[in-house]
Amino acid sequence: MERKNQNPIVNWIVKSKILGILFFVIIGAFAVYKLGTALFDNPSLFLQQVVNGLQLGFVYALIALGYTMIYGIIQLINFAHGDIFMVGAFASFYSISRYNVHLWFQNLFPSVPVMLAQIIGTVTVILVSMVVCALLAYTIERIAYKPLRTAPRISALITAIGISFFLEYFGALNFVFSPNYITYQRPFAVKSWFVGPSGFGSIESGIAPPAHSIIFSNIFLIIVFASLLLLLVLQYIVKKTKIGKAMRAVAYDKPTARLMGINSDAIISVTFALGAALAGAAGVLYAIAFPQVFFSMGITPGMKAFVAAVVGGIGSIPGAFIGALIMGQAETLSAAYISTPMRDAIAFSLLIVVLLIRPKGIMGETSSEKV
Amino acid sequence: MMLEIEKINVYYGAIHALTDISYNVKEGEIVALIGANGAGKSTSLKTLSGILHPMNGSIRFLEEEISTKAAEDIVSKGIIHVPEGRKIFAPLTVMENLEMGAYLQNDKDQIACDIRGVFERFPRLKERQNQLGGTLSGGEQQMLAIARGLMARPKLMLLDEPSMGLAPVLVEQIFEIIQEINKQGTSILLVEQNAKMALSIANRAYVLETGSIVLEGDAKEVMENSSVIQAYLGG
Ligand SMILES: Nc1ncnc2c1ncn2[C@@H]1O[C@H](COP(=O)(O)OP(=O)(O)OP(=O)(O)O)[C@@H](O)[C@H]1O
Ligand SMILES: [Mg+2]
Numbered sequence A: 001m002e003r004k005n006q007n008p009i010v011n012w013i014v015k016s017k018i019l020g021i022l023f024f025v026i027i028g029a030f031a032v033y034k035l036g037t038a039l040f041d042n043p044s045l046f047l048q049q050v051v052n053g054l055q056l057g058f059v060y061a062l063i064a065l066g067y068t069m070i071y072g073i074i075q076l077i078n079f080a081h082g083d084i085f086m087v088g089a090f091a092s093f094y095s096i097s098r099y100n101v102h103l104w105f106q107n108l109f110p111s112v113p114v115m116l117a118q119i120i121g122t123v124t125v126i127l128v129s130m131v132v133c134a135l136l137a138y139t140i141e142r143i144a145y146k147p148l149r150t151a152p153r154i155s156a157l158i159t160a161i162g163i164s165f166f167l168e169y170f171g172a173l174n175f176v177f178s179p180n181y182i183t184y185q186r187p188f189a190v191k192s193w194f195v196g197p198s199g200f201g202s203i204e205s206g207i208a209p210p211a212h213s214i215i216f217s218n219i220f221l222i223i224v225f226a227s228l229l230l231l232l233v234l235q236y237i238v239k240k241t242k243i244g245k246a247m248r249a250v251a252y253d254k255p256t257a258r259l260m261g262i263n264s265d266a267i268i269s270v271t272f273a274l275g276a277a278l279a280g281a282a283g284v285l286y287a288i289a290f291p292q293v294f295f296s297m298g299i300t301p302g303m304k305a306f307v308a309a310v311v312g313g314i315g316s317i318p319g320a321f322i323g324a325l326i327m328g329q330a331e332t333l334s335a336a337y338i339s340t341p342m343r344d345a346i347a348f349s350l351l352i353v354v355l356l357i358r359p360k361g362i363m364g365e366t367s368s369e370k371v
Numbered sequence B: 001m002m003l004e005i006e007k008i009n010v011y012y013g014a015i016h017a018l019t020d021i022s023y024n025v026k027e028g029e030i031v032a033l034i035g036a037n038g039a040g041k042s043t044s045l046k047t048l049s050g051i052l053h054p055m056n057g058s059i060r061f062l063e064e065e066i067s068t069k070a071a072e073d074i075v076s077k078g079i080i081h082v083p084e085g086r087k088i089f090a091p092l093t094v095m096e097n098l099e100m101g102a103y104l105q106n107d108k109d110q111i112a113c114d115i116r117g118v119f120e121r122f123p124r125l126k127e128r129q130n131q132l133g134g135t136l137s138g139g140e141q142q143m144l145a146i147a148r149g150l151m152a153r154p155k156l157m158l159l160d161e162p163s164m165g166l167a168p169v170l171v172e173q174i175f176e177i178i179q180e181i182n183k184q185g186t187s188i189l190l191v192e193q194n195a196k197m198a199l200s201i202a203n204r205a206y207v208l209e210t211g212s213i214v215l216e217g218d219a220k221e222v223m224e225n226s227s228v229i230q231a232y233l234g235g
Helices: A008-015 A018-041 A043-074 A081-097 A101-108 A114-148 A153-171 A218-240 A242-252 A254-259 A264-289 A299-312 A317-337 A343-357 B041-048 B071-077 B094-101 B108-121 B123-127 B138-150 B168-183 B195-201 B219-224 B226-232
Strands: A192-196 A199-203 A214-217 B003-012 B015-025 B030-035 B056-061 B079-082 B156-160 B187-192 B204-209 B212-218
Touching: A008 A018, A018 A043, A018 A317, A018 A343, A043 A081, A043 A214, A043 A218, A043 A242, A043 A264, A043 A299, A043 A317, A081 A101, A081 A114, A081 A153, A081 A264, A081 A299, A101 A114, A114 A153, A114 A264, A214 A218, A218 A242, A218 A264, A218 A317, A242 A254, A242 A264, A242 B094, A254 A264, A254 B071, A264 A299, A299 A317, A299 A343, A317 A343, B003 B041, B015 B030, B015 B041, B015 B056, B015 B212, B030 B041, B030 B168, B030 B195, B030 B219, B030 B226, B041 B079, B041 B156, B041 B187, B071 B079, B079 B138, B094 B108, B094 B138, B108 B123, B108 B138, B123 B138, B138 B156, B138 B168, B168 B187, B168 B195, B187 B195, B195 B219, B195 B226, B204 B219, B212 B219, B219 B226
Parallel strands: B030 B187, B030 B204, B079 B156, B156 B187
Antiparallel strands: A192 A199, A192 A214, B003 B015, B003 B056, B204 B212
16 A cells, blocks of 8 residues: 655655755755866866776776666666676686786787787787676576576575675685785786876876876776777667667567567577676776776675666666766766765765656666667 | 367466367468457467467477477467567667567578568558657557568468557558458468457457357358357447
């Protein structure tokens, strides 16, 4: 039974979403003031934060896409997704430190320019992690989620939490990834450039860049470039290929999709694999940006990306992307201008604010597509 | 015999929806399945297309037992089910809906040719090929549902209430199209509330009542049966 609230004032407060809007206006005004003065006081520092936020946002976007796709197709919040990301990071750690995968091209063709060889090596490392994660997620889906397809939704959700713990603590075993924080060796040497009023140039080690310039590195470039490329590939798969169309059909109506001869279970497995591949790539990029890997490294980025997917409107691919970019900015800007320990609190309160005003997220209602 | 159903029983949990039902469809026929609301017409079609499975009994299609096969395998045998309520994929365009109908077809040229074919039959869909399925009118959606079914190149088409919610002119148009499809070699099992219309184009008919077949025969005979006239033809 639903109890109707008879008090007209309470009713009005609920209906008009006044609390959310007020909250939004106050926080918004505060944020605009803070950011405005920051931009005015030191534009290059501000832009530097935006660049850093962009880098983080793109990594979150890759993770968020998996959350949103899996939710779109079986309405499951895959809590193990952050741990797939962790496995992706570790897969690249091993392929670099143990198997020198990043050097294969250089070793095979020593005369090729180093830069090209490094790019090819890095791309290979990312691809290896993507494949590992896709296979892992495919297996998990077959073993753990598929048998629960007709079970109540909560069963799959609890299973996802179980898998998450399993991946973390199995990973923490000494003969697997170990419980230690491990330094990550990047597949390429870091190189930075500055751009600003004093022009553009590369930063040599030991020499400080000119004042008031923005610094960015090849890490930033590879993250932005790889993420955009993967997003485009994903968009292409979902929009143009037969399997992508089938994914949307299955997400919309499973029984009818089956009447067309679409094997919905296979399509769901493919969706898991695809989402996991993106998380795997995110794991590599994250480890390159913050060169340390450990068994629980997936929890926080996973949580943030999940929030990003919800803020953007869970089930929507463009929504996940926008949500992730907002999360990245919120996190770096609040770390820079409010306080570092507060940054997570602020990022998560963003979730509350957005949901108070748009319960379905930014792109939730307007876009009719679920995958 | 193209399709032969023998003594099947279908349950929804404890609900016994179909009791010892037997019927058949011969090559080239239009067979009507009529009955009141809740008689089990849709349940019968869902059992044929593998969305549901019978507890016992047999379903043979072209001499092959299909009662335990999965829905997607049954499509590949040549049975297509155009479900009640059209069930268009709303977020997919008209074109994409058609492509989903051809999901198990692998020959690209043939698919393109089939799409041209259905556009000839349904010029309205051609105009709207890039529109989202969910934004079509009810009549257009019904046409798309049938067109999407044709894309699978079926030998047998199961149609569940194609006239539902359509204006009389459109109903007539849809029934003409069904006859045309049949003339071009597709057998049809037609479920209808609109018994008069269904019987007027069918070769044979079965009358379903609370999960059992209570009458069967040539469409003409069934149409002249007094109890049918009373119950379904408003006589
Ligand atoms: N998913 C279900 N769970 C339980 N019972 C069901 C389910 N679907 C149908 N039934 C029951 O099975 C019986 C037959 O339903 P069915 O949908 O086959 O009827 P129908 O002849 O197609 O009716 P209509 O003309 O209204 O479409 C009904 O009593 C219905 O309540
Ligand atoms: Mg029905």
